[in-house]
Amino acid sequence: MDTAALTQQLDLHRMTVYGHCYRMLGSAAEAEDAVQEAMVRAWKALDRFEARSKVTTWLHRIATNVCLDMLAERKRRLTPFDEGEPNHISLLQRPRAHWLEPVPDARVVPQDIGPDARLTLRQNIRLAFVAALQHLPPKQRAALLLCDVIGCSAAEAAETLDLSVPAVNSALQRARAAMAQRETHEYAVELSAEQTALLGRYVELFERYDVDALMSLLREDAAHCMPPYALWLQGTGVIRNWMLEQGAGCRGSKLISTRANGHPAFGQYRPGAPGEPHQPWSLIVLELAGDRIARVHNFLDTTTLFPVFGLPPQFNATTP
Helix, strand or coil: CCHHHHHHHHHHHHHHHHHHHHHHHCCHHHHHHHHHHHHHHHHHCHHHCCCCCCHHHHHHHHHHHHHHHHHCCCCCCECHHHCCCCCCCCCCECCHHHECCCCEHHHHCCCCCCHHHHHHHHHCCCHHHHHHHCCCCHHHHHHHHHHHHHCCCHHHHHHHHCCCHHHHHHHHHHHHHHHHHHCCCCCCCCCCHHHHHHHHHHHHHHHHCCHHHHHCCEEEEEEEECCCECCEEECHHHHHHHHHCHHHHHCCCEEEEEEECCEEEEEEEECCCCCCCEEEEEEEEEEEECCEEEEEEEECCHHHHHHHCCCCCCECCCCC
């Protein structure tokens, strides 16, 4: 395969490889770095590619090893739900590299695919799924993703990971058991008409800051977190009190709709000084279960996340 043909193939598979790197690393920014490095390695290895495997399999092999190299140098990414007990009101702040980061649907879910393929991709980027992956040892994580998400055979995964086929099968068995134990939530990624109406109501009530009415949209045991703080809250009573007290600065906010990890999401802009535009405050990601909101994630690193999600740097009367 010549350089021009390979470049075309790389571009064709870039989104799929990016999604794989995101699941491995739990960070949209790190996934982009991994894809760039994987592409460089692919170009350098062009003369050794003999088309004995599919280009996509070859690229995922390279990208997996890039991710494993990166994971060898840092700890896993977590969510606040992984740390401590709920309702311990502490604003302990962790560094950005500590936390799982969201990814825009637009970066990992192509527009030109059918509804079944779209549903599968969104299921495989859910926050709960990616968070559970981070608890697996890196090679178990890679084996699970290669075989159960990408569709590689155990032999192809073994070649990628420099393991025997029995070792890959053993890793798969352990990984699947661990995921079944930890990743039990089936939050909606394809919304019903009722859930779409719920989101419309959520925006209306949040922008009015009618906290009591907002609580009626949440499950009684709903959870709320806001990285980079380790704080997380559980229960509508506790969440209500937080929003009316420490969170009262969100009164008057405006929301812009987007999608993150297969879930509905919103860029939140809080009021600026009088006469000034609203300023970025949070990327809100909602996990829906049935006819209620089960989890609310407020990602406060807007400097990093808003450009990734294509959200404007401020909100004023002319913002679309």
